[in-house]
Amino acid sequence: MYARRLAALLGLAALPLLTVADMRHEYLTTRDRRALASGIVYDGQIASSYDHVIIGGGLAGLVLASRLSEDSNTTVLVLESGDTGDLVRSQIDVPGEAYYSSLLGTTYDWQYMTVPQPNVGNRALSWPRGRLLGGCTAVNGLYMVRPSALEFNVWAQLQSGAAGADDWAWGSMFAAMKKSENFTAPSAEVQQAGAIEYNVQSHGSSGPLHTSFPGFIVPAVGNWTETLDWIGVNPSADPDGGQGWGAFIATSSINPDNLTRSYSRSAYIDNLPPRPNLAILPNATVTRLILAQNGSSVRATQVEYAAYDGAPKLTVGVNKEAILAGGAVGSPHVLMHSGIGPQSILQPLGISTYVNLPGVGQNLQDHLSGEVVFSTTAETAAQLHGSEGANGTSAFMSFINSAIAYPNITDLLGDYATTYQSDLLNNLTWAAANLVPSTDPTIIAGYKAIYQSQANTILPSQVGQVELLFGLTGTSFGTNTFSVQAALQHPYSRGQLYINSSNPFDHPVIDPGYLTHPADIILMREGLKLARTIGQTYPLNGIVTGELSPGNSTVSTDAEWDAWIPGVVGTEYHPSCSCSMLPLSEGGVVDPQLRVYGTSNVRVVDSSVFPVEFAAHLMAPTYGLAEQAATMIRQFWNEGYVPTNGTTTASAGFPSQTGSGSSNSSGTGGAKSAALPTVEGKSAGLLAGVVALAVLLAL
Template identity: 80%
Template sequence: MYATRLAAALALASLPLLAAADLRPEYLSARDKRAISSGIIYDGQIASTYDFVIIGGGLAGLVLASRLSEDANTTVLVLEAGDTGDAVRSQIDIPGNAYYSSLLGTTYDWQYETVPQPNVANRQLAWPRGRVLGGSTAVNGLYMVRPSALEFNVWSQLQGGAQGADDWAWDAMFTSMKKSENFTAPIASVQEAGAIEYNIDSHGTTGPVHTSYPGFIIPAVGNWTETLDWIGVLPSADPDGGQGWGAFIATSCINPDNLTRSYSRSAYIDPLPPRSNLAILPNATVTRLILAQDGQSVKATAVEYAAYDGATRQTVNVNKEALLSGGAIGSPHVLMHSGIGPTNVLQPLGISTYVNLPGVGQNLQDHLSGQVVFSTTAETAASLHGSQAPGANGSTAFLSFINSAIAYPNITDLLGDYAPTFQSDILANLTLSSTTLVPSTDSTVIAGYKAIYNALANTILPSQVGQVELLFGLTGTSFGANTFSIQAALQHPYSRGQLYINSTDPFDKPVIDPGYLSHPADTIMLREGLKLARILGQTYPLNGIVTGELSPGNATVNTDPEWDAWLPTIVGTEYHPSCSCAMLPLANGGVVDPQLRVYGTSNVRVIDSSVFPMEFAAHLMVPTYGLAEQAAQMIRQFWNEGAVPANGTTTASASFPSQTGNSTTGSKSAALPAVGISSLALMGAAAVALLAL
């Protein structure tokens, strides 16, 4: 019976769909026809030369495309390896489908995988990434969470006083993040039920990306912040204003007009009027940059791409700049295949080294997570899954429900009086860690690790910034019906990994080795976070819905050695890879400077989450939107002698009207297909996607 309900619900939730063969204009919806006028190329025909060629049509790539093409005198091309997403629009648009009918594991997912991890029970972990216009913003869990001011300021300080370092400090990034945002307060019933607090002054209200809250909230969410308050993790009334610690209900990238996902395509591209200077080519995998010597540096003269593995390679010329926005995996992958990267990786493959940059693919970091799973009664489960909510059955509002209750406990919350000793132990291990844990033997990469390590241990660790993230998982678990979870995720790892190529074929996936839990401090912090998750399930008022602990179970795991033995067998990624093209001084193994330009090149920049030098206590989507907005401004100023010209094709306010998703009327009732609540309640964690770039 459960399987039948699940199949029926998924079938309904995926309608209406366009067949891949029916993408001719006469078959397209009104919204899809607008996409054609907004620059998406369906026939493969593009010009031979563009001022800016953007590699990757994900989060940052589409922000750049929209902002740079505001200047009518500038031509812009986006090359995206994935499809448009037109054929799976409702799976993208319906927020709940991120959990119940995910695109992960399909052709819309790169389906990356790590090498076996010795400290994680020798397991290979999946690293899904969106392979579609919009990238991971089209498939992720919709969390819009900002880092704290201190983390941005540390990022700026790591640049060693280089020109432009202030562009990445809190004040500048706060402005850029708000520029991308169109915030809407929760409706009264949702705000009351979830005990939601926010500060309107910390949000932007005129940007393209809708940030809001679901149209329906599970009643148990209202117990979240009160329960954390009881254990000493205080509620936050302003989590987006630079103090992103404590407990709160996060905003999500939801358009409140029709309760659909707001992602980089729907926000920055679909609303645009016709722009003859913008072309977005899907199904175009970039294979390499074509480089030439340019004085003391090298210059990208063209970009090579192919429709698929085995297809004829084509090239498009670059007049001004090549902008890499392939993400933490794609950008270093393209750089290395182009001859920019560690010589010891490129030479054995016979790839000519144009720029020896040892840091490309190094400094790789991720958020590693685990969860404690609880059981609840069938009666409570019915309430949890909304079937008792007035008018919930089959409603658009219910289908907008996603996980959003979150908390960031700091090191004192985790370790209490032991925190100063823990900090001392970490600092005492710096020399050993830099000698044994850095995958590269290059002295500059090691110096960069030391610089970040010191910043984390001396500045971030003793502050109020969260060291672990706690998430309230109410959308099902692999333990079946009548269950929920509390997830704990490590936020500032001291372990380091690497990413590199071992083939000259750019269609071969890179080798991904995150080096999980190679530093003992990471295990300790994650273990203490999971302990806190267990305590939450035992604390009033959240304990009122708990009937037992299913995993790991009090009878099996209690002592620290028991936690440490269990934890490696169940942890997985929180889907936040970053830092593989770090913005750091060249002497510290950096790949890009504060202008985002790749060292040793005159016209190649990297603009995506790979440039962060360290992980944040946050999901990566909001800071990457801020990064892309900042980069677009920087590039336009560079090419216009310090000024940003007035928009040549449209005004900012006209560019980003309210989006209506699948609905052509903007009516909430018409936006999404109906799905029975009872069916959704039975969908376990088979397709849970917590990606949030």
């Protein structure tokens, strides 16, 4: 314990302790040398300013860091609030540990909570978010499920013809998602056992992110697509090619070479060659952007950060851009503390309003999920894990839940679908007047635009309205059980996120507004009914011995379902849309170039910019978003030229703006280096710290 404290004082908390004998042979482990080479800063020493300062080292932040630093004359800094994840790398790397030894609820999780939700049993619900390098990609369930082409096209259409809108349509995003991907087909044995179908032409083959399938399949998975077929939800032979509906076994972010998790750090950072123009600083919570008036807009000149609440606040200069990549919670949180957001929220807190932007934190959406639980005679992954435990093979521990289905509105409602759509449209005025948390007319206009796109375009299409998941990794009822989860994909309810404290270390207020629209309650109910039907349908019913929750005798009528649902549903971990890309007149926060309205050099690049929720998990589209954003930013600063062969080039674009060097805004704390430290310099500093630690431990 004392050694750990000493290590922390020396800035080495993220590193394993080394003995003197270790140092005689090899003073840094292979992993630590790799981290140093790829830019992770362990000693806290960074330069006074950088061209691009990225706030958040999660999915999008590390993609941007990797891509932007390909230009050797462009300097890039990532500030990540969480730790490196080095000490829990085994939990991260083993896919199955996402279920059996999760990092959720630990210090590697932000542990956000919603406010009590009146329509969900007045419960405050957990909203986990990854807080370490890699963000949620280091702790999630590994699903690589893409939205359908129609959903991306609706996103583009919602931009009302603004320049760059087509960058977010299917054609562009399909290419960007493939660019991120290195797909490997399943083994013949796994493919047959799981009845897996795929189209290799819909996948990328040379991107950094490995996608594949587990090395082991629980036999029950082989029943999934056939069972769905019997109830009219057809199997999909190409779920990643723009038609993401029907039933299938999803691709996962798994490296098939060693059956480990492939996530934004391992894919985009760990294998980089030495780049002295890239620095990634963990344990650095961004507290605000420091802004200055720049003509009719404002400009970020510095980024302020601190190691923890109460620690000295430091600043780093921004030469070109500040890029927010903090996710659906983090990005609006930082914007508001910086003075960009609804003036009605900021002014009472004493925060100067640089840009009165009502849309920041509004249009908040999430996938709400429930489950039906069955007892079974078949082997489940949870049962096998209980018998094999830590001795389980890497193939077995690569098994994750990946059987999925997206039934459309007709699958769910049958002939009632037309009436449901008509009722939705007839209630638009009521919904806009009563369900939008903000009274700002631009926010209400944006809600109406999205509502109409959902009801008129997405709803009557084949796009899924509910997601069904086959859960074989255990339930609260024991290992000899499985679940079929149902999650609402296109909610008509809306929430908001805002700050109620001037302390940036205080969590924001999160109010998803779950089930405030009656249409959402109907689809949630019908999705769970379909989940029950799956357990009663051949061939899956052959392994079912009973329904444990909610139980046929307990819940059967619509009224009984509606009374049961509020007490059991929770997040599917897909919050988005809180910094929506929409016209300013419709409550938008960013334009199609991802620039924050009213600013000249602030962008947001993460899932908060989606204006609509997708019938998909958000990892795949966010990788596409980040790739697209990196290309866009490089083109802007390199006057349209981006190398296509992956080699580094000198930046031919706008000159860096200087004069915004680093300072310590609290007047205390150590000085920073005046230039980018070299990789060798970091290694030498780290070695000195390790030697000092060894001496102290010997006393």
